[in-house]
Amino acid sequence: MMLWNDGYLADFPYPHQVHPELSPTWLAAVLTALGQRAPEPGAGFSYCELGCGQGLNSLLLAAANPAGRFLAVDFNARHIDHGQRLALAAGLDNLVFRQAGFVELADEEGGEAFDFIALHGVFSWVSPASRAAILRFVERRLKPGGVLYLAYMSHPGLSAFVSAQRFIWQAAQRAEGDPVQRLRIALDALQRWQVAGAGYFIEHPDVARRLASGRGQDLAFLAHELLCEHWAPLHSAEVIESLAAVGCTFVGSATPLENIDELAVPGHCLPLLAELDDVAQRESARDMACNQSLRRDLYVRTPRALSADEHRQALLDGCWAGMPDAPDQGALRFDTRIGPVEGEATLFSPLLQALAEGPQRFTELASRPALASQLSGLNPALQMLAWAGHAHPMLTGAVAAERCQGLNRLLAEGALLGEGYGHLAAPSLGAPVAASPLEMACARVLLEHPQLRGSLLRETALALLRRHGWQVEDAAGHWQRFEARTLPAWLQLGVVAGDARPPENQR
């Protein structure tokens, strides 16, 4: 068995990771907030995910976006096999999985052009030849007006960690066993230098902090993170320039908060930032101001900025849903990278109360008496709620509830069997929602028995968990939250089938 392919772990499954920023509705809403024209997720679009891992993101997005056609690419045969099996079982005829390396893919003649190309956790982990191939692919296959989502490790947040990663990589190569065994040996070897008081650890206390938090993570995930020959944080200015060379313009971050300087950059650095006009230089300076380690960049080929009227109209046309874990009301505390930021109760309380009633058009929100007087704060507040996982843009257009529920059933069954799935498809969002093991068990029960509620639902779900060997701790608080918030939100969003009206209004 080959351990590495082009310097990347070859035949070892990457644990399932789901990223909200990959969904077309999210990307379109962030671009709209930035005043950029975006592809319309409710209309037909094509989407390519490069380095898709086991395919969860593409599976959830394909199920929830009937207007989209998806291609998911990875060179790991086990990843592609997993994705293909689930896509087939869920009847996702708008998703193709393809086993291919980036160089092979980029050098093919012809091929479809895409409205979206997305890569998460790939660009700064692959060889220079693969990075160049990705750029060629983007140059040839991203449509005019198309969006590139590119997440990568950056300087200076990871500059000091380069030496630790090199040590781990070299020690792992000399070690024996599977990737996790090799990683353990390498981490132990590095820790001995830390314990001995090596100057590197004294000069860079952040490295020890990162290693300690890594120890608490899934080691299969960490092996993919660290056992890479070409692991390299990148300078954002250089990435921005290399994408400009293939016709793509940097327009902002897919992390909404990063687009609001006052919330993303320490206040004392803002005057210096204001002196910079050049986008690449500005982004590098922002990275320095925030000690950035992971960027989620958005690029557009031939972007078109919306006029002031178009921008206003595009915001008004937006529709937003509250997410199950959103607080009901009150001031909110956002833990941003510049420290805690208070979201004022006068703005956030009425906004959260409105979203708790069900999905709302921006125009409806704007016409509420408590919000009408603070219109300029509404869009930033929604962006902050989205960033915190409390709100999500809705899909406008046809939804595929049955198809999502078919996939959700498979995911809920898999979760019970210990496959590590923790997300379900939400058709009304065109996006995934996170779910705990108890919630996955409830989903499994509800997808079979849509009318079950209350203690019967709870006991059936708990029995199912126990039967599959799950340790069920006191679930009372969790259950209350599920019944009061998560289940009504699931019903509204189509995650499971059933009547979303409160029981007293149902006949």
Ligand SMILES: C[S@@+](CC[C@H](N)C(=O)[O-])C[C@H]1O[C@@H](n2cnc3c(N)ncnc32)[C@H](O)[C@@H]1O
């Ligand atoms: C860290 S994982 C990220 C997976 C997924 N994008 C996510 O964020 O959950 C990187 C993925 O890129 C794939 N990959 C690495 N080098 C590749 C190459 N040269 N060609 C195709 N796929 C590659 C790996 O197999 C792996 O699935």
